[in-house]
Amino acid sequence: xxxxxxxxVDFILNSRFENxxxxxxxxxxxxxxxxxxxxxxxxxxxxxxxxxxxxxxxxGAPQSTVWGQGFRTSAxxxxxxxxxxxxxxxxxxxxxxxxxxxSASLVPASVALGELIGASGRDVLHAYIVGFEVMAKLGRTxxxxxxxxxxxxxxxxxxxxxxxxxxCKLLALNGEQTARALGIAYSMTSGNVxxxxxxxxxxxxxxxxxxxxxxxxxxxAGFTSSPHPFDGSRSFHEVYSRGLPADMTPLEELGRLYELxxxxxxxxxxxxxxxxxxxxxxxxxxxxxxxxxxxxxxxxEAGVTRYTYDKLSYPMPETGLEAKFSMPYTIAxxxxxxxxxxxxxxxxxxxxxxxxxxxRRVSMYVHDGIESTWKGGSRPVHVxxxxxDGRILERQVDISKGNPEVALTPAELEVKFDDCARLSLxxxxxxxxxxxxxxxxxLPTIADLTAYLAGGRSxxxxx
Numbered sequence: 001x002x003x004x005x006x007x008x009v010d011f012i013l014n015s016r017f018e019n020x021x022x023x024x025x026x027x028x029x030x031x032x033x034x035x036x037x038x039x040x041x042x043x044x045x046x047x048x049x050x051x052x053x054x055x056x057x058x059x060g061a062p063q064s065t066v067w068g069q070g071f072r073t074s075a076x077x078x079x080x081x082x083x084x085x086x087x088x089x090x091x092x093x094x095x096x097x098x099x100x101x102x103s104a105s106l107v108p109a110s111v112a113l114g115e116l117i118g119a120s121g122r123d124v125l126h127a128y129i130v131g132f133e134v135m136a137k138l139g140r141t142x143x144x145x146x147x148x149x150x151x152x153x154x155x156x157x158x159x160x161x162x163x164x165x166x167x168c169k170l171l172a173l174n175g176e177q178t179a180r181a182l183g184i185a186y187s188m189t190s191g192n193v194x195x196x197x198x199x200x201x202x203x204x205x206x207x208x209x210x211x212x213x214x215x216x217x218x219x220x221a222g223f224t225s226s227p228h229p230f231d232g233s234r235s236f237h238e239v240y241s242r243g244l245p246a247d248m249t250p251l252e253e254l255g256r257l258y259e260l261x262x263x264x265x266x267x268x269x270x271x272x273x274x275x276x277x278x279x280x281x282x283x284x285x286x287x288x289x290x291x292x293x294x295x296x297x298x299x300x301e302a303g304v305t306r307y308t309y310d311k312l313s314y315p316m317p318e319t320g321l322e323a324k325f326s327m328p329y330t331i332a333x334x335x336x337x338x339x340x341x342x343x344x345x346x347x348x349x350x351x352x353x354x355x356x357x358x359x360r361r362v363s364m365y366v367h368d369g370i371e372s373t374w375k376g377g378s379r380p381v382h383v384x385x386x387x388x389d390g391r392i393l394e395r396q397v398d399i400s401k402g403n404p405e406v407a408l409t410p411a412e413l414e415v416k417f418d419d420c421a422r423l424s425l426x427x428x429x430x431x432x433x434x435x436x437x438x439x440x441x442x443l444p445t446i447a448d449l450t451a452y453l454a455g456g457r458s459x460x461x462x463x
Contacts, residue, residue: 002228002230002231002232003231004228004230004231004235004248004251005179005182005227005228005229005230005231007251007252007254008134008138008161008165008182008230008251008254009175009178009179009182010175010254010255011130011133011134011254011255012130012134012165012168012169012178013174013175013178014255015126015129015130015169015255017122017125017126017441020126020129020258021258021260021261023258023260023261024129024258024260024261025125025129025441027260027261027264027265028125028128028129028132028260029125029437029438029440029441030265030267030413031093031102031103031107031128031132031265031267032103032107032125032128032437032440033413033417033434033437033438034092034093034103034267034413034416034417035086035092035093035103035104035106035107036067036107036417036421036433036437036453037416037417037418037420037421038086038089038091038092038271038420039067039068039082039085039086039092039104039107039108040067040068040085040420040421040423040424040425040453040455041089041091041342041419041420041421041423041424041463042084042085042086042087042088042089042091042202043067043068043069043085043088043423043424043455044068044423044424044463045085045088045089045463046088046199047084047085047087047088047089047199047202047203047321048068048081048084048085048088048202049069050199051080051081051084051085051203051206052066052069052081052085055073055077055078055080055081056069056071056073058073058077059073060073060074060077061073061074063075063078063112063115063116064078064079064111064112064113064115064116064450065078065112065115065450065451065453065454066078066081066082066454067082067085067424067450067453067454067455068085068423068424068425068453068454068455068456069081069454069455069456070454070455070456071454072454075112075113075115075116075213075217076112076210076213076214076217077210078108078112078115079108079109079112079113079163079206079209079210079212079213080108080206080207080209080210081108081206082107082108082111082112082206082209083104083105083108083109083202083205083206083207083208083209083210084202084203084205084206085202085206086103086104086105086107086108086202086205087101087104087155087201087202087204087205087206088199088202089271089342089345089463090201090202090268090271090272090273090324091268091270091271091272091420092104092205092268093265093266093267093268094265094266094268094274095132095136095139095259095263095264095265095266096263096266096376096377096378097136097137097139097140097143097250097259097263098135098136098138098139098140098143098154098155098158098159099139099143099144099147099154099307099376100139100143100147100153100154100155100158100159101155101159101205102131102132102135102136102155102159102162102265103128103132103265104155104202104205104209105155105156105159105160105162105163105205105206105208105209105212106128106131106132106135106159106162106163106166106209107128108206108209109131109163109166109167109208109209109210109212109213110124110127110128110131110163110166110167110170111124111446111449111450112209112213113167113170113171113213113216113217114127114170114446115446115447115450117170117171118445118447119170119445119446120443120444120445120446121436121439121440121441121442121443121444121445121446121448121449122440122441122442122443123170123446124170124440124446125440125441126169127166127167127169127170128166129260130165130166130169131162131163131164131165131166131167131169131212132162132166132259132260133165133254133255133258133259133260134161134162134165134254135158135159135161135162135163135165136162136259136263137250137251137253137254137259138158138161138162138230138250138251139154139158140247140250140259141237141246141247141248141249141250141251142158142237142240142241142244142246142247143158143376144307144376145241145244145245146158146240146241146244147193147307147311148306148307148310149244150240150241150242150244151192151193151194152191152192152193152240152241153191153192153193153195153196153201153204154191155191155204155205155208156189156190156191156204156205156207156208157189157190157191157204157240158189159189159191159204159205159208160185160188160189160207160208160211160212160215161182161185161186161189161229161236162208162212163185163208163209163211163212163213164181164182164184164185164211164212164215164216165178165182165212166212167181167212167213167215167216167217168181168182168216168219170216171216171217171220173216173219173220176227177219177220178219179227179228180219180223180224180225180227181215181216181218181219181220181225182215182225182227182229182230183225183226183227183228183229184214184215184218184219184223184225185211185212185215185229186225186226186229186236187225188207188211188214188215189208189211189236189240190204190207191204191207191208193310193311196273196311196313196325197313197314197317197319197321197322197324197325198321199321230248230251263377263404264404265404266378266400266402266403266404267402267407267408267413267416268402269401269402269408269412269416270340270341270344271324271340271341271342271344271345272323272324272325272330272340272344272345273311273312273324273325274379274400274402275304275307275308275311275312275327275379275381276312276324276325276327276330277400277401277402278378278379278380278381278397278398278399278400279302279327279330279331279334279381279383279397280330280331280334280340280400281397281400281401282381282382282383282395282396282397283331283334283335283383283385284334284338285395285397286383286385286393286395287334287335289393290391290393292335292385292387292393293335294332294335294336294354294358296387296388296389297335297358297361297385297386297387297388298361298386298387298388299361299362299363299386300331300335300361300362300363300383300384300385300386301362301363301364301365301383301384301386302327302328302331302362302363302364302365302381302382302383302384303364303365303366303367303369303370303381303382303383303384303396304327304364304365304366304367304370304379304380304381304382305366305367305370305371305374305379305380306366306371307374307379308327308379308381309364309365309366311325312325312326312327312364313325314326314329315327315328315359315364316328316329316356316359316360317329317350318350318351319347319350320345320346320347320349320350321345322350323344323345323349323350324345326359327362327364328359328360328362328363328364329350329355329359329362330344331362331383332355332358332359332361332362333349333355335358335385336354336355336358342463346463367380367382369382370382370396378398378399378400378403380396380397380398381396381397382394382395382396383395383396383397414434417434418430421433421434423463424455425452425453425455429452429453429454429455430452432452433449433452433453436448436449436452437449
């Protein structure tokens with residue numbers, strides 16, 4: 001085994017819950033709490049319900065719960081379906097080391113496998129933290145070039161290694177098994193940015209969740225692979241980011257400097273691409289300060305990073321999913337509406353004639369000043385609003401609401417959870433699930449949580 005893979009394997013094997021930083025545990029619990037909520041909302045969306053119906057029809061051993069759908073299936077299919085649902089609304093968290101979505105794959109994988117093997121809540125929480133650290137450190141070795149120039153969606157392509165690490169920890173695999181599990185995951189990883197704005201984007205998170213469960217279980221059973229996926233001439237970086245720069249030194253930090261502490265997670269206040277959030281905050285701040293309305297606006301310009309410009313590819317969206325990756329539409333809606341929520345990104349709202357007319361007057365460009373200083377963290381947006389009376393209003397937001405620097409309060413996080421979970425659970429189950437998540441490390445088994453997450457087809461209306 002070569003050194004880069006060895007850093008990962010050693011961290012997975014040697015991590016002990018009692019040695020974890022308290023802040024890492026607290027951030028992880030908040031992220032897991034948020035992820036379960038958004039997955040329960042995503043279960044009511046086509047991106048979550050279609051995979052669930054496929055899994056229901058396929059049968060499968062009733063090993064793990066499919067959240068919000070009222071049945072159980074194999075652990076790997078439960079991870080796939082729950083992971084897809086968790087990312088279906090693009091309301092799940094982000095970490096800037098990965099420049100992707102960690103919890104949408106880590107939580108479904110860890111919980112599904114944990115339910116199968118009877119793991120405790122503390123074991124699942126520990127596995128999540130181990131997987132998060134591996135995923136985020138690997139992201140830092142190659143992002144943003146891996147996505148921007150390579151075209152890969154790191155949530156899927158790098159995420160599978162994080163979920164595999166988590167599942168290896170849960171199964172207590174030895175060093176050789178863990179290395180081979182990571183090698184198995186290397187042959188399974190996928191996900192491209194061209195599918196943003198479609199149901200395939202959330203599928204990337206689901207596949208990462210499923211692949212982690214499968215890779216770890218197959219490695220435990222003796223399935224073999226090349227046990228050094230991050231080293232040598234055919235390494236993950238050489239194949240998936242060919243010709244692009246890579247800095248492997250972040251792997252040396254594993255177990256010493258925690259990404260959950262240093263960078264944490266962005267817990268989203270709006271159900272859309274995180275690159276849009278600074279623009280929403282900027283427009284709402286300008287509206288509050290100057291009191292203009294849509295009819296006052298002549299045109300709007302949004303200056304962004306090249307990464308943002310590359311990922312938001314729908315100047316005039318035709319569907320709600322496309323609208324989640326449209327700067328012009330989202331700015332138009334922020335001008336028109338006091339709040340940005342589920343309805344903002346419905347198909348009917350995306351086709352609203354008034355919104356479309358305003359959308360045509362919004363443009364996006366690469367802002368040279370922002371681009372030259374961007375180092376891969378939160379993506380700033382500079383908004384310039386031209387009013388019909390000749391005034392020009394400007395505001396730049398570098399750090400949007402939901403980032404650790406301006407985090408959601410515990411009360412705001414609970415409101416978000418309730419707003420999401422009520423779509424799949426009744427009040428009693430929702431309350432019990434919240435209590436279980438808040439006391440996760442004390443649960444004798446993770447089934448003490450999943451017992452409340454099943455919901456059913458008779459749950460509330462689809463989004």
